[in-house]
Amino acid sequence: MTSVLYDTPGPRAKRRNVILSVVFFVLLALFLWWVWTTMDEKGQLKWDLWEPFTTTQAWTTYLLPGLANTLKAAAIAMVIALPLGAVFGIARLSDHRWVRGVSGTVVEFFRAIPVLLLMLFANEIYVRYTDVSSEQRPLYAVVTGLVLYNASVLAEVVRAGILSLPRGQSEAAYAIGLRKGQTMSSILLPQAVTVMLPAIVSQLVVIVKDTALGGVLLNFTELLNSRSTLAANYANVVPSFIVVAVVYIVLNFILTSFASWLEQRLRRSKRGTGAVLAADAVDDLNAGEVGGTAATGHGGKT
Numbered sequence: 001m002t003s004v005l006y007d008t009p010g011p012r013a014k015r016r017n018v019i020l021s022v023v024f025f026v027l028l029a030l031f032l033w034w035v036w037t038t039m040d041e042k043g044q045l046k047w048d049l050w051e052p053f054t055t056t057q058a059w060t061t062y063l064l065p066g067l068a069n070t071l072k073a074a075a076i077a078m079v080i081a082l083p084l085g086a087v088f089g090i091a092r093l094s095d096h097r098w099v100r101g102v103s104g105t106v107v108e109f110f111r112a113i114p115v116l117l118l119m120l121f122a123n124e125i126y127v128r129y130t131d132v133s134s135e136q137r138p139l140y141a142v143v144t145g146l147v148l149y150n151a152s153v154l155a156e157v158v159r160a161g162i163l164s165l166p167r168g169q170s171e172a173a174y175a176i177g178l179r180k181g182q183t184m185s186s187i188l189l190p191q192a193v194t195v196m197l198p199a200i201v202s203q204l205v206v207i208v209k210d211t212a213l214g215g216v217l218l219n220f221t222e223l224l225n226s227r228s229t230l231a232a233n234y235a236n237v238v239p240s241f242i243v244v245a246v247v248y249i250v251l252n253f254i255l256t257s258f259a260s261w262l263e264q265r266l267r268r269s270k271r272g273t274g275a276v277l278a279a280d281a282v283d284d285l286n287a288g289e290v291g292g293t294a295a296t297g298h299g300g301k302t
Helices: 011-041 047-054 056-091 097-112 115-129 137-163 167-175 180-217 223-234 237-269 279-301
Strands: none
Touching (some): 047 056, 047 237, 056 137, 056 223, 115 137, 137 180, 180 223, 180 237
């Protein structure tokens, strides 16, 4: 039995897949066993190193405040970068050459610069030319760097998502008299959101993880920076790294799970909406409607 996308595996292919799966899980089990034995030999599995994470002090004093700052910086950056990226992505599709040129230059410029360099540059700007306090400056610098870089990446995501739609969508909208702005907001963008959502979510995950860059060089007290303070007080460097990694995994899993649920809901809501007519079909319908009206009027007169 065959599918539109692939051929159903035969007996040999099924045996090969089973063998490869067994080999993979055996190698994975051996790797985990090696990690466990190595940590045991180095004394990293002692209960004294893991006990602080069972108490409230390690969480309320170090990890939870750091996690709160991570979420705060990521949320602010997301709220600003998403609409800004949409604006520049749509601007790159403008009919005006100067609009396309300016937006394209801005997007390519900030997309080519590493986000850490943007954070450091923004920090220097805030130090030399603003009155932002030293306590708030790391947060401002981290958010600025994240917004500039991720907005440029999201602009390309938006542009690619809109261009991926069939050309007949915009042609049909123009045929019924919609302007380009109306076509973009009412026809193209609502459909492109479903296409763009996986790429947007992956970029939001990048925003969450890149907040750690501010903790490394700007002394921003996010989750990873708070971990270093905790490890210095409890002398549990490796366990603290493992716990923080698990926190990041859980956080990003929640974000991707919500996005998957939202994508499925959007797809379900668009089922049964009917086919989209091309411009030629609309013209034929209009011509038939005009002819039918004229014929009816002529018949009424006679």
